[in-house]
Amino acid sequence: MNEAMERVNVVGGGLAGCEAAWQLARRGVPVDLYEMRPVTRTAAHTTGHLAELVCSNSFRSQSLTTGAGLLKEEMRRMGSLIVTLGEAHQVPAGSALAVDRVRFAEAVSERVSSLPGLRLIRRELDAVPPGPTIIATGPLTADSLSERLRELLGAEHLYYYDAISPVLTAESVDSSVAFRASRYDEKPGDYLNLPLTRDEYYRLVDAVVAAEKVPVRSFERFFEGCLPVEEMARRGRETLAFGPMRPTGLVDPASGQRPYAVVQLRQENREGTLYNLVGFQTKMTYPEQKRVFSLIPGLANAVFVRYGSLHRNTFINAPRHLLPTLQWRGAPRLFFAGQITGVEGYIESAASGLLAGVNAARLAAGTTPVTPPATTALGSLLRYISDTGREAFQPMNVNFGLFPSLPGKVKGRRKKEIMAGRSLRDLDRWWLETGEGAAAAREA
Template identity: 50%
Template sequence: MTQVLHIVGGGMAGSEAAWQAAEMGVDVIIHEMRPTVSTFAHQTGNLAEMVCSNSFRSDDDEQNAVGLLHWEMRAANGLIMTTADAHRLPAGGALAVDRDPFAETVTAKLRAHPRVSITDQEVTSLPDDGHWIFATGPLTSPALGEAIRAETGSDALAFFDAIAPIVYADSIDMSKAWMQSRYDKGETEEERTAYLNCPMGRDQYEAFIDALLAAEKTEFHEGETAGYFDGCLPIEVMAERGRETLRHGPMKPVGLTNPHAPDVKPHAVVQLRRDNALGTLFNIVGFQTKMKYGAQTDVFRMIPGLENASFARLGGIHRNTFINSPTLLDAQMRLKSKPNIRFAGQITGVEGYVESAAMGLLAGRMAASEIQGRDLPEVPKDSAMGALIHHITGGAEAKTFQPMNVNFGLFRPVDGLKGGRRGRKDRYKAYTDRAKTEWQTWLDQC
């Protein structure tokens, strides 16, 4: 009898898990409740819909841990990365994606795969038999979240994510704004002009901070406490930490020259990044927010160049669910109390599109190998994949476990290299060289 792999959730992790398992010869059913059951953040029923941002962050595979993760996923024929490359937008050294065609292509490729079928059935319980991967992500449905809580015997952990607004390009005043990447970074003119910049003088910045702090915010439900992932803080929360916080964060004015006033150094700069290939939409970089909609339009139109901005989407905030993976999962990402079930993606406590897809890639390969009765070699700890999975399945301190991006702090030291800031470039290059060798050797053995 043919054994089927069931994957619950069709986001980054679920889509990648399905692709990897199907490519290994295993029949897969993706259970994606959308569009029958909608969520706060999603707008379509497509698989791998990008919600919070359209960026996969740095693509530097020699000096950046997430860029190294990109490289490892490409080497493993990852669906998410190959599709992202096909729908790439200019973004300097980052990998930004034309989000709608990206999701449409992922959906089309999975629907066309002879070993993949997709159903919009909502799964609300944890099955006792069969092979399952739960990759429901941060927006796990309430019913399934309750089933997970009941099985694990503890409250579901959670943090909050905020979404940045998107502006129509033709509503931006280009007599005040200009196109330039910081420090003119990029190999082509398109990359060197990947960002749209809106400058602020000191008085404009101070007035903007005052408005942020005074704006009406979305309130949490009774009993909820707001813990945020530091990589996705609402701008008003950053402003509450100090009036200069934004000016040293997403609004830093460095590496930019305003061609409208080249002799005037801006006190702060708001950057927007192209959100689609047509260049008709731009998202405001780092401007995640929990302000109410009316307040958003008033506050964001204080930004020079955005006085008459029209918004394709306003920002918002949503609750993210994740489990205490170091306590609950084994090294194969299986739920210890129900080994027929694996978890993958952001619900495991990794943070970011790339990290979520990477854990889906591993879960899909692990589940397919188990179904086929094959032993999969241990994921090398010195690869980016290995560093990340080791962190969530035992390397992290369970009592203080929080969502984590991939970073070189998760990697074992490289012998023979001196530490400290002076040796950082050499150290990172040593990490990535070692990781690439280990990862390719692992792939050759699989």
């Protein structure tokens, strides 16, 4: 540890904060890690452990042909603490990496709190501290700090809710059903529209109402302007046909008629490989979403890269505020990491903490921060959250739809295998070029 170096503040001892602190400390950078629990509690955490998992105990698939599996492999190659300790405390879960949540959190707490040069400070921070800092306070960031972040970023750039509509791959939509049009627009239009007859519409509405839902947590409530699709459907059988599924201004070229209702798909990424279902934020369980949405004409074989959700989540308007290095555009010594950046999920949060830690250490050592290539799982996710071309920003899991396309027409599993191979080759080359491969080998 280099005593002469300025201390880096890491605010939040969750998955992202612990991974960031580890990456800093193993590079000899002294760290002040602030964690408010157990002194101040959150609505979801129940212990004072660092890196407590608030819900499922799964870090998802280990297969390299899944976004989460590939991201974990990249993190392994970059020396991730969270993946290493997750594997050390895994429980049987088929092809997924699931962990004993108590042993895992105890192990992370023990390892992080004994890192040389690290001071663990059990206190709620109500402001961004001076000096180099990583904010990793997660989806349940304390109110006082949220208020300071609103002042710093602008009130309209800090959000408190995810209202995520399902996202699917463009290539899995039946192009013989979908037609391209924007309401009242004569030009080809920006939306893909899926027309429904009256019978198809009622069948869908009834299935939405009857589907199994995830229970609403006591600290969750919904805004009238952003209701779950099932709540709109429950209010009346025609509500959706006058709301997000209204057919006004749209004519189906196949019939020359205005459909009874439409499901509109809006482009999700710059490449046009992903689309979301407009207005279909939902608390239906994932299997039910797959079943119910396959009733929509054109989506019988849809491949969902993420399902809809609606839950409490503090996150910033990252495309407006973050560089792909996870530095705040307004001040390079301020980093954000974890779910607050708009990445979604345990592994994605830890991965962003890893890069924020690496980059804060590079800054401390007088070298330039880095970003993994866009062809890697982490690079594609960072490119998604920092893409200034994006208008409406919603959090995202890692998935192959975020990756740059391959030349030619490869599909399905083979496509993912090629993308995974490309990702790991590019990651290894990049990691070597940054010099981090050698640096990381020197344990703190």
